[in-house]
Ligand code: HEM
């Protein structure tokens with residue numbers, strides 16, 4: 001034991017260690033502060049924070065868990081991308097292979113269950129933010145960012161749902177995307193679609209309405225699979241991460257976690 | 269004996285009874301919030317009751333089929349978590365309200381709680397332990413329960429029931445009562461817009477940064493009505509109680525594809541022209557639907573004005589015309605959903621305004 005401790009101390013004195021961690025072990029206040037300040041990930045947090053804001057019973061940890069689940073989803077998602085080909089010919093067999101090849105087999109389970117769980121944590125996070133009144137000034141805008149994040153989470157899950165290309169996937173997305181057909185003015189069966197005419201040529205047909213744009217076809221097929229894949233793996237995560245940065249930044253800028261007496265507009 | 273109990277419970281889960289009972293229970297929970305959050309027996313009933321109910325029911329064959337579907341498990345988990353967290357927030361809210369009434373600062377504002385602590389270790393450790401717990405949870409869950417994979421996609425073979433992903437089942441449930449352009453496009457858009465607008469239309473500056481109920485007695489019931497009843501409850505219903513052809517099935521009922529539910533829905537125009545006035549339906553659509561149009565205009569235009577004069581006058585003065593108008597429209601839209609449901613159950617009303625000529629049915 002003593003020897004391990006010694007060599008660990010030795011290590012922390014080496015110049016390589018010091019080049020990575022620009023503080024001593026966080027055993028006193030100064031180094032606890034430095035541990036947070038000199039780490040790009042930790043410095044999302046302030047150095048010190050009110051006791052009330054730390055408590056699990058106040059935030060329920062749900063924002064942090066949503067973020068963590070997003071990270072799990074990204075890692076497992078990237079691993080899945082090595083195996084998965086988004087074509088009607090390959091998608092389903094790739095899924096079968098995945099459940100049989102043990103090494104990455106669990107990735108699919110972890111991805112799917114984390115996705116379900118993330119929706120639950122995001123909803124609970126919203127509930128907690130509402131019930132503590134944390135959307136009130138000065139945090140109104142961050143609530144709006146949060147709502148967009150929630151919509152993006154649902155869209156990520158919806159686009160991902162199609163990818164296994166089994167009956168469940170295809171028909172769930174068919175039911176969902178059929179709604180787009182009824183979009184006012186922009187879907188073939190939406191109110192006002194007949195008004196959209198150029199001379200006598202209708203602009204909105206089954207081959208040109210929003211559903212067609214979404215699915216790249218008249219039904220959920222090859223085009224839709226590719227479109228959903230790109231949106232799922234690149235498009236939506238990209239926007240999501242951008243907004244996440246805004247969200248976290250604003251939590252700090254708006255005065256940190258809400259608490260009594262921390263309301264009211266901040267001075268400009 | 270057991271059979272008849274199950275039959276009764278099946279009946280109690282019918283949409284009209286479930287919705288009514290949930291609203292009543294929620295109101296009782298608000299009214300007797302102190303009792304519900306502080307009485308030992310009530311706590312056991314609220315938090316333990318659902319667990320016992322699910323555990324006992326799991327022995328029943330048909331219940332087990334739905335309950336044990338891998339994709340349905342998270343929904344059961346969510347139901348309990350939602351109940352728990354609403355209960356927890358209410359408990360803390362009631363405590364704080366009592367403290368305020370006694371002239372003390374709220375629990376989040378005591379001297380001790382206002383003290384600052386170091387993020388390392390106080391927060392980092394909590395975060396780390398939480399992540400670890402959840403990660404282990406996901407791992408165990410993933411090892412125990414394989415992700416479902418059904419037959420390969422086949423455009424020729426429509427499964428019955430065809431369900432949207434579970435988090436959209438509340439909307440699919442509303443589809444029973446509203447046309448797709450409302451249930452699938454307008455209502456979800458209004459939910460998102462309404463949520464975004466919430467911080468800007470809520471006129472109450474109090475209750476910022478701590479749990480409370482008394483200081484926010486309008487906002488909390490309205491929000492929870494939308495979240496618990498119109499969202500979570502409908503997701504539950506769409507998942508567990510809707511089977512083939514989107515018919516209602518009780519929790520212990522076998523999902524029989526041949527179950528026949530008579531559809532006898534009647535248009536408002538038919539009620540008035542044919543049944544009340546005893547004449548045929550007028551040919552011109554505007555005349556035919558005039559009563560429904562007037563009714564809706566009264567609901568969405570006249571009612572807000574009336575409310576601004578009487579019951580909501582306080583809000584109207586506080587918020588100004590524009591903010592008040594938006595808030596009341598969103599509120600009335602939210603209440604419109606259950607109103608239409610009840611009218612369907614009570615008088616089989618199909619549409620207030622039916623203009624199939626323009627795909628415009630409300
Ligand atoms: C919030 C984030 C995300 C959510 C909610 C989500 C949700 C889902 C869902 C529900 C599925 C279907 C899973 C199944 O049936 O097994 C899926 C599949 C997939 N996702 Fe994601 N996902 C997210 C992020 C990502 C990211 C960032 C990537 C890529 C970097 C990714 C890559 C994939 C791939 C390749 C599949 C197909 C494999 C499969 O279906 O198992 N996902 N996703």
Ligand code: HEM
Nearest residue numbers: 059063064066067126134142143146147149150256257258
């Ligand atoms: C993908 C989704 C989301 C992630 C990863 C996320 C993450 C976080 C985190 C880590 C915090 C710090 C405090 C806490 O954990 O409670 C936070 C705070 C906050 N979030 Fe989110 N959030 C998400 C979605 C939402 C949604 C849906 C809303 C609201 C509709 C929202 C509104 C807020 C607000 C207003 C705060 C400040 C709360 C305070 O100061 O007490 N967020 N978010």
